Amino acid sequence: MTKQATRRRGDDLVRSIHEAVLAELAEVGLGRLTMEGIARRARTAKTSLYRRWASPHDVLLDAIHDEHPQEVPSPSADDLRGDLIRALRQLVEWTRSPTAAAAAAILGERKRYPELAAALYERVFDARGGRFTLTVLRYYAARGHLDPALITPVVADIGEALVLKHSLDADAPPSDEQLAAIVDQAILPAVGRGPQRAAR
Template sequence: MTETKTRRRGAELERAILDATWEQLSEVGYTALTIEAVAKRAGTSKPVIYRRWASRAELVIAAWADRIPIDPAIPDLGSLRADLVWLFDRIARRVNGMMSETIAGVMGEAFRHPEVVDFLRNRLETRPMHQSLSTIVDNAVARGEMRPVPLTRRVLRMPVDLIRSEAMFSREGIPTVAVEAIVDEIYIPLLKGLAVD
């Protein structure tokens, strides 16, 4: 008697693809990762993957976000600095969870393919981190630590930009001391300089 192979769909198929992507990424790195190898490992086909993710970079970012999800809960630790260190440290831990070769590979594809730039920009501008940062600044204003600050897209995106830049030169991951320096030397002075009179 022959067994009929059931076809996976929806969430089950997506789970298999994301797991296969992460496993391939861990084994061979970003440069050697192929959609064909991911499809084979997930038991599906390249067209099925490309219907969901338009590029290798998009697929890898989706697998990474799935493995290291963003927690939208924001503690109020009593000071702007403590809250920012907490947030920047969370971002650093997410970046530390992605191999630096992968970050470099995704950024390289972004330089060559405008659609990858659009995808990354959309992810950055719709992520819960923006709301988290707004909440932290609002709490600081309410405590009387600072005057209100207009949080433009660039200001909201800057924590990720600063941490990603630090990650490019850190082989062992971003240490807490570096996170604190970024907050103290760059981000708090920026916010205070932008505060409205």
């Protein structure tokens, strides 16, 4: 009866639960996400969960919904290479957030839980306003430094794809040196800079 001296309410409690569900997801995975588990981790009563949500997935959707996307990189100067590296570094940093871990878990089981994946794209990816490197490439194309015809969907994906592949293979995101290699050896050649012979 008397276990809690203090008691969270409203948004305060909801925020704790959102944290809890992301942590629980990271630990046990989407398939083992459970109301009791979330309640335990949030140090609340199962009852309080059921008052608001009908299932673990509902809690998770709400938590994702609540995530405010971080800002997109803004190209800084006349430094295409540096801006690309910085854009990828932002991607890598996002990778370490709880939302990113949740995103990975959800995408990994997309076939089994399509509603979650759909919500993820709506709430997180679309809301973020597009790819990281694409923003940079468009900026330089608009200023006449790049041929806009070269900025195809495939080219816009090169950086993100290689970061993803590296993370998958090495189980860790690429270092700054590796990001530079990605920019130098894959992205820049695709937009007409190099590899060996400079394009202008």
